[in-house]
Amino acid sequence: MSNQKNTRRDFLRKSATLTAGVTAAGLTTVTGLSGCTASEPQSPVEFIPGKPVPxxxxxxxxxxxxxxxxxxxxxxxxxxxxxxxxxxxxxxxxxxxxxxxxxxxxxxxxTDLLSGLISHDADTHQAEVWAGTRLHDLGLLLDGVGQALPNMPDMDYPSIGGSIANSVHATGSSFGSMSTYVLGMTLATPSGELLECSAQSNADVFQAARASIGSLGIASRIKLQNSPSFQLTEVNGVEKAEDVLDDLDQRFANNRHFEMYFLPYCDWSLTVTTNEAKPGDENVGEDDPHAVNILRQVFGAVSWIPGIGDDIYQRLIEMELKKNATVNTIRTGPSHKVFPHDRIVRFREMEYTVPVEAGPACIREIMQTIRRKKLPVCFPLEYRHVKADDIWLSMFEGRDGAAISVHQFGDIDYKAVFAEIEPIFWKYEGRPHWGKIHTLDAQRLAALYPRHWQDFHEVRRALDPTGKMLNDHLKHIFL
Ligand SMILES: Cc1cc2nc3c(=O)[nH]c(=O)nc-3n(C[C@H](O)[C@H](O)[C@H](O)COP(=O)(O)OP(=O)(O)OC[C@H]3O[C@@H](n4cnc5c(N)ncnc54)[C@H](O)[C@@H]3O)c2cc1C
Structure with a gap:
């Protein structure tokens, strides 16, 4: 494959230049995103001498x-x-x-100082690691002993303990969340005991601890079932969103990993298709972690034009995407380097997982609502599939899931946009990601986990009868 310089980044830069002349102040039809490219939130707190460090x-x-x-x-x-x-x-x-x-x-x-590889087994590809190990360290450490996580989220900053507590996931119809790789863990309980749990030992604690939102104590060690290390090639494309939705089952069935990014006010989407690398695969173009800021600049530049702002935005985006539709950015290399991407632009996120069959209808309704209500959002929406599991409070418990994420830039209030979109997820029996923004309380959540909500809380109450692990949010979602 030849080195192609004409990437999505070039397109976005060109669109920003094209629209630079129209960033005048004026009435907004799609309010809230002016032509600036800031995305850093104001710090919500200050360091005050004499007060604890925030x-x-x-x-x-x-x-x-x-x-x-x-x-x-x-x-x-x-x-x-x-x-x-x-x-x-x-x-x-x-x-x-x-x-x-x-x-x-x-x-x-x-858990910063609980980091590193404790032991590994070359025959079974199993490894025991400290729970605070960051995924970017874990990838390297496992690679050093010929192992790899079978799948990884789209960035590698979290710790393995934090990832398991929240049932963190990536994409791929044959792959469960990261909690499904766990074979056992050492859990320090709220009373200060050390408890080993696995499918064979303290099995009920194991079922609860693999997605506990940190409510059962603190995991110090985690035993993982890994794969032999492998190489991946990721191909990024631009395609008509409806064409891809019509072909979605095939895309997921025929590729190790597949995901889509839907662009508000635009009929085109970005696709990411990832498979085991083949001999001769080469990198083409490059990832631009700032590209979303340029998208924002284009959006801000035209969205003020009364009545037609979003229409012009769509035409600008389409014009260039069509030209570049055959140009793909390709990333190839060891799996732990290809799965994650740099996430530099600060944002806030809401994600719900709906039953996989409901995914296309749900994303279509969200995209239509954004247009119809002229919601001030241009950050791409992410669409992924995750395999069902049997973990009591996993978002994927008992059903294959389509995980749909909505984002807003970090310096813009997300609440109004998320409030318009969240009820759509409820219509499709969506379960919120434990680590992302949602407004559900214990009563609503219990209804989404009919099989094991009570089982989970029996284990939780037995380990933590006084509620030592419950902060205000956990009380809101659990009690
Ligand atoms: C830029 C960005 C991209 C993201 N991409 C994805 C993605 O692709 N897929 C996805 O599913 N999520 C994603 N997330 C969400 C994020 O991965 C999860 O919220 C994850 O749980 C964060 O891990 P952490 O180590 O930062 O945990 P923290 O946020 O520090 O803690 C999360 C929870 O885990 C508990 N916890 C932490 N360590 C332990 C331990 N050792 N024992 C018991 N409990 C513990 C904490 O008490 C807390 O309840 C993303 C977030 C960001 C900011």
């Missing part, structure tokens, strides 16, 4: 002032932290959740 999540929408921060380095120190800390205790991995699963003004236990 904790803030990656997205900058959640914060707290923990009076005590602990950083255990081994199993016993994790257990001791839980046994001795007064008040509410929360674990924190890499702070990449959008929902308030971490905040506490009492004790925050960071």
């Amino acid at each position: 904790w803030i999540n990656w997205a900058g929408n959640e914060f707290c002032y923990p009076s005590q921060r602990l950083a255990p380095t081994n199993d016993e120190e994790v257990a001791q932290a839980l046994a001795q800390a007064p008040g509410v205790v929360r674990a924190v991995g890499s702070s990449h959740s959008f929902s308030p699963v971490v905040p506490t003004d009492d004790t925050l236990v960071t």
Whole structure:
């Protein structure tokens, strides 16, 4: 394959230049996104001398002032932290959740120093790792012993413990969430005991702990079923969204991984198709982590034009995408380098998983609603498939899922847009991602997990009768 310079980035840059002349102030038909390209949120908190140092999540929408921060380095120190800390205790991995699963003004236990590979088995491709290990470190460490995670999310900043707590997933119809790779874990319970759990030992705790939102204690070690290491090739394309939706089952069935990004106010979509690499595969073009800012600039430049702003936006986007429809950016290499992408532009995210059969109708309704209500959003929506599992509070429990994500730039209030879209997910029996923004309470969530909601809470209450692990958000979603 030849080195193609004409990438989506070039298209977006050209569109931004084209529209640079029309960034005048004026009435807005699609309000909220002016022509600027900022995406950094204002810091929600300040460091105040004499007050505890604040904790803030990656997205900058959640914060707290923990009076005590602990950083255990081994199993016993994790257990001791839980046994001795007064008040509410929360674990924190890499702070990449959008929902308030971490905040506490009492004790925050960071897993930063619980990092690395503990042991591995070359025959079974199993490995035991410290729970605080970041996915980008884990990829390298496993590669060093000939292993790889079977699938990975689209970025590698989170810790493995935080990923499992929230049932983090990637895409691919034959692949479950990251919680499905877990064979066992060492859990420090709220009372300060160390408990081994697996399918064979403390099986009910194991079923609950593989998607617990950090409510059963703190995992110190995790045993994973990995694959032999492998190489991947990712091909990025631009295609008519409706054509791809019509062919969706084939796309997922015929490729190891497939996902789509829907562009608001546009009939075209970006597709990402990933398969095991073939000899001769080469990199073509490059990923541009800032491209979404340029999309925002184009949107802001034309959306003010009364009545026709969104129409011009669609025409500009289409014009260039059609020209470039045959040009693909290709990334090839070791799986742990191809799965993740740089996520530099700050954003906030809501994601729901609907039954896989309902996915196309749900995304169509969302895209139509954005147009009809002229919602101020141009950030692409992500569409992925995840295989069903049997983990009690997994978003994929008992059903194959279509995971649909809606984003807003980090410096823009997301609430109005998310409030318009969230009820659409409810119509399709969507289950919210535990680590992303949603408004459901315990009663609504219990109805979405009819089979095992009570089983989960029996285990939780047995391990944590006083609610030591429950911050305000966990009380809201669990009690
Ligand atoms: C840019 C970006 C991209 C993302 N992409 C994806 C994606 O592709 N797929 C996806 O599914 N999600 C995605 N997410 C969401 C994110 O991966 C999850 O919220 C994940 O759980 C964050 O992991 P963390 O290590 O940052 O955990 P944190 O946010 O620090 O904590 C998450 C939860 O885990 C608990 N926890 C942490 N460590 C432990 C432990 N050792 N034992 C017990 N509980 C623990 C915490 O108490 C908390 O409840 C993305 C987020 C961002 C910001």
